[in-house]
Amino acid sequence: MSQSKVWLITGASRGLGFDMAKTALKAGHKVIACYRGEKPQDTSKWDELEALGGIWTQLDVSSEDAESKVKALVGEHGQIDVLVNNAAYAILGSVEDVPVDKVQAIFNTNVIGPLRTIKGVLPSMRERKTGTIVNISSSNANDPTPALGIYNATKYAMEDTxxxxxxxxxxxxxxxxxGSTATEFASETGSGVRVHPSEPYQEGIVKQISEFLTSEQFASMGASSITVAERIVDAIDGTGFMAGKEVGLRLPLGKDTGAGLKKKAALFANLASLEDVWGSV
Known part of the structure; x- marks a missing residue:
């Protein structure tokens, strides 16, 4: 078991966030699990996490006070060793159809939200000269999927310096x-938003992918959320499956990520071969 750390996980009320919180608690860590709105009527997950020692706190990363709330949590708990930026959602629809206000809203949650929490923990981490910041990106950052163009853009924005x-x-x-994970990703019963297609997109690849991503078939083919969570916790701790493995900046997870990684590698290999073009200016 690694040394016990204090974790702050956003978007922990369901899906991968909840499974990461549960896994980190079982690994002996202290976990502050963030939920966005009100305490749910169904408190089964809430109770399960509390029984393991988890601490629930309200934090909406899309709110302008998120940074100050995170700084307050650092003060309350003494430190935050691991920040996991998990809170995010998807928009299904063509780039042309998604209204600008919805684009602004998803960037406020998926990109500006993590920026707020990072600003909240960095001063303390810098002072202590230790800490881990985990940003949950997506395999879509390597292999963008049609019908998820705006979501893809938010995840590519996390590929930062x-x-x-x-x-x-x-x-x-x-x-x-x-990659594909068995959660409520893109589902309107979860946190997904689906934009009604305009006439040009009522047939074709956008419609096909939108229907597939909200189908039971897609939900059933994803990797186990708890297994993904275990790999993430192990990668941070250097334990379990990840013991002895060198994990750099990026951690791809899921069998379906391989095709995208190979496609991107081939793309960059081709660009590198065009020396007569990029070397001509």
Whole structure:
């Protein structure tokens, strides 16, 4: 077992966030699990986490006071050793159809939200010269999927320079890139938003992928959320399956991520071969 740490996990009330919180608690860590709105009527998950020692706190990363709330949590608990930016949602629809206000809203949650929480923990982490910041990205950052263009953009925005800027302070950044995972991703019963297609997109690839991503077939084919959570916790702790493995900035997870990684590798290999073009200016 690794040394016990204090974890702050956003979007922990369901799906991967909840499974990470549960896994980290079972690994002996202290977990502050964040939920966005009100305490749920069904408190089974709430009770399960509390029984393991988890602490629930309200935190909406899309709110302007998220940074100050995170700083207050650092003060209350003495430190935050591991920040997991998990809170996010998807928009299904063509790039042309998604209204600008919905684009602004998803960027406020998926991109500006993590920026707020990072700003909340960095001063303390820099002072202590230790800490881990985990940003839950997506395999879509490597292999963008039609009908998820705006979501893809928010996840690609997480492919940032933060690690280079803060490594000198002893702080680690981990970008987790899960593939298909058995959660409520893209489902309107979960946190997904589906935009009604305009006439040009009522047939074709956008419709096909939108229907597939909200189907029972897609939900059943994803990797186990608890297994993904276990790999993430092990990668942070250097234990279990990840013991002895060198994990750098990115952690791709899921069998379906392989095709995208190979496609991206081939793309960059082709670009590198065009030396007569990029070397001509």
């Amino acid at each position: 933060l690690q280079a800027e803060i490594a000198a302070f002893g702080i680690r950044v981990l970008l987790v890139q899960p």
